[in-house]
Amino acid sequence: MTTETPVTTASAPYTGARLLTETVVALSERAPAIVAAAAEEMREIRLGLHFHDGSKATMSARYSRLLVEPGVVGEPDVEVAFDDRAMNLVFDAQRPPVEQVLPQSLDVRGPRDRVLAVWRAFVLLSQRASGLRFVQQLWRDYREQVPRLWGTTAGGPAPRHSPHGDEPTGWHAVDFLANRQPLEPGDQPTIGGTAIAAPRLLWDGRRSTGWWELRPVTDADLVQTMTACRARANQEIDRLLPDREPKEDLYDLMRSYPTRQGKGLRPTLVFAACAAFGEKPENAVRAAAALELFHNGFLVHDDIADESTHRRGLPTMNAEFGNGLAVNTGDGLNLLAVDAVLANLENLGLARTLGLIQEAMHMCRESIEGQAMELGWIHRRVVPSRDEDYFTMSTKKTGWYTCITPCRMGAVCAGVTDPAVLGRFDEAFRLIGIAFQIQDDILNLVGDEALYGKETLGDLLEGKRTVMLIHLFRHADQRERQRLGALLHRPRADKSQDDADELLAAMRRHGSIDYATELADRLAAEGIARFERDLSIIPENEGKAVLRQIAHYVTTRPL
Template identity: 90%
Template sequence: MTTETPPGAPPRTGARLLAETVAALSERAPAIVAAAAEEMRDVRLALHFHDGSRVTMTARYSRLLVEPDLVGEPDVEVAFDDRAMNLVFDAQRPPVEQVLPQSLDVRGPRDRVLAVWRAFVLLSQRASGLRFVQQLWREYREQVPELWGRVTGESAPRVSPHGDGSTGWSAVDFLAARQPLDPGDQVVVGGTATAAPRLLWDGRRSTGWWEVRPVCDADLVQTMGACRARANREIDRLLPDREPKEDLYDLMRSYPTRQGKGLRPTLVFAACTAFGEKPENAVRAAAALELFHNGFLVHDDIADESTHRRGLATMNAEFGNGLAVNTGDALNLLAVDAVLANLETLGLARTLGLIQEAMHMCRESVEGQALELGWIHRRVVPPRDEDYFTMSTKKTGWYTCITPCRMGAVCAGITDPDVLGRFDEAFRLIGIAFQIQDDILNLVGDEALYGKEALGDLLEGKRTVMLIHLFREAGERERVRLGELLHRRRVEKTQDDAEELLDAMRRHGSIDYATELADRLAAEGIARFERDLAIIPENEGKAVLRQIAHYVTTRPL
């Protein structure tokens, strides 16, 4: 990760540093952002920095949204000068010592100030130990040393946005005014008796600022990259080194080597590790799932007449349907062979469990594909979101989210259906949310980042939540026109047809509706994750599972 300022970029400021930090955490450690967002809840926070820059921070579900300058009326305002900025990530001093006289000013109702306090203490305690955050702040400090000023001791000008501070109250005043509950409730700091740390109460619960639940946060981008690379090495090992290379085995390497996210292998490795086994036990299962996945993608691209996959031409577009069908078949056969190869390392019982999970996943996937293709063939737009939920769970939810977790657990020796079933509802909801966001990205995402044909879903006639909502909201006359556009054959549709459908979705609020729905489903899935998987102790594997559970709510839309 590099944070070098490119030529012509805006100057580095405190506001920009905060925005970059939240963006990096949202991508690489989303569970930390989600925990801070839970503390912030409905608080609108305005931050004033020593260099004159300002931002507004709010929480939306599991996201922290950072907007430049001040937006709306804030609930809490915080301003700090150069001394306070120097101490933000000083791990050697407790937070109470970082509030220097006339250095930090906080305004707002006490319950909301405390909510902000908890959020930022949590961010500093969990995020400051991550390498990419340390690098971000180190490079910021090195590149703009003039923003940091004096560290301690010397007087500094007050930078409160409220002038001389003669009205309202400051964080310093609040801390200085605290009184112990009884004479024994004191601690001595530097020879001076002062109040012991109080519990921070929001009316529903109370915790000390020093109490942060022990979790193992990981860099999700780095973890997914490593898991994807390990699965790909195993695929290379499994692929035969013989003819016909050009028309079969080289083609079989094509899709797996394209830069996918690595979501499935990461879930397999993480679930296996969460149950106490070494991740190497899951390497063949991870490779098998990637082979199944890529075989499905090859066949899916043929059925949808797609032209691009992960930024490159689809196999059917480049080599024709014949070679593409055969390559997809071969990938699925090799996936079965990869599952069976676990006999020599994991034994019969675990291998039988993996076979059962893989076959169930394949059955769900072809049933989901049949539902979607049947709607397109019969020119039907289902009326209910629940119809989409069923199709999405079957077509992609099982092989994207649920089965990888279950297979990873089986690799660790878990075969009890009740234990394996604890993954199902949480990752069903998370999988639907993930797919809705994928559908949204196809409409509004950056094609270079998304890696698929722009508006490809509209050209292919896919029945997305946005399309279902549009047909529910549009009047009868408009639905006739929309149906005329939608039901044209793929080769007959133009980009203008897709743009007309997209414009109608925007007019009727279909994209906003889908975004809100995905957020709500993801939040429900995360709640189920914490409740249903409480049987798994906190460890590195579970931490990665949690990061992925939150990943769907932090992807940029």
């Protein structure tokens, strides 16, 4: 297996293959649950696609990911050839699926069961993705660049196609999307003033549903959602920070890490869990702010312990201001986090606030124990032999405050205090949290520093005990372990980039990165299965949908 992921560039020619690739990449980042559902239909099928402009692509599924490669690779299980008329109808929500197969327009080859599986995957993608604005924008941009290939531009009535292909073809799908108005909650989409509903299949080959059963709206732009949740939490942090001296050496520094552009994962989980249990997300804003403050306090102290030099693309606080001010700032962030939890008394009452205090204290204890495990291994020059040791450390150090506690605190904000109900988050998000951390560790080795936000190979320079390192030391012979151990156990100040490169080369040689990628995929898939089973007690709603998107985000983000 390779950890490389196809990427697109602005300089690449506008083709059908490029449009497919950019759509899948965007959906993987912004609506991963849609990609996961399509991947479930595709399973082990390799799909070869031929477009009217001469471009080709191969699409396949791996766990919950859709992978697109340029050209037709190997022997596909199913092949599809689109001409311009077929392309125009790919995302057309106005026409029943049978009308998408036009005479001499769409050529499909392959075993019947696999053709049907591919058809279900594409119908699912078209029905769920066409209403998302970032997909609409991709297709609008594409159409504007290549009107000569795909017929008339928007602005007038779309010409009807001829079954014989004699008449010009309009871009029916994008005309529909361009005229579609953003919906307010509770609104129904319309065309020309007539109410419509998105098409859906009553039979997908495995199960059927009655036409009277309305499917809830569940998909949203996850990037947009996390950005909004992060901004709301940061706004509350600004409100909580005291406006007094010493600003320059304390309160301004306390603003530094929260304002750096993290993902917004924790506040989004808090808001979503609160909404999933039927309460207004605003009820969870102070809990979300508290978690971000705890998180950033931990980061400041973690960077000191690891002697890190960069965090989210900027110098760490210890590198820029020295250990003294950094320690004090981390202490201040943790103190303000406690203040933020207690501030819930006035709007949530005593019972829920006590529940939040209990969750926060448990999270802090787990995080400190996990940090002690990792620092202890480094101090004693020990590399654990079992992946399970890493799982325990990772769950304690980051899993609780990154995944599990945000969900539990969001539920408490909604009035849930039953330990049995709160515990339903634990196993699903334990597995998802481990997978997420393994992927972060992989990104530190092979990711783009500008996107990852920490110095590349920083984990090797710091001597972090990752799954890749554990796997390497399990499979290296005694002589190689002695050499690698001598490099690993040097103090951070004495390690060079060449030392880190040698450790990385050994990991590649022994397949440690590929092993970790496979392991993360498997753990994430297990976590998603537990999510669907354990959280079936929560009715389908927008809050639960966001939780599901985040669960799938772990399995679809590129490595």
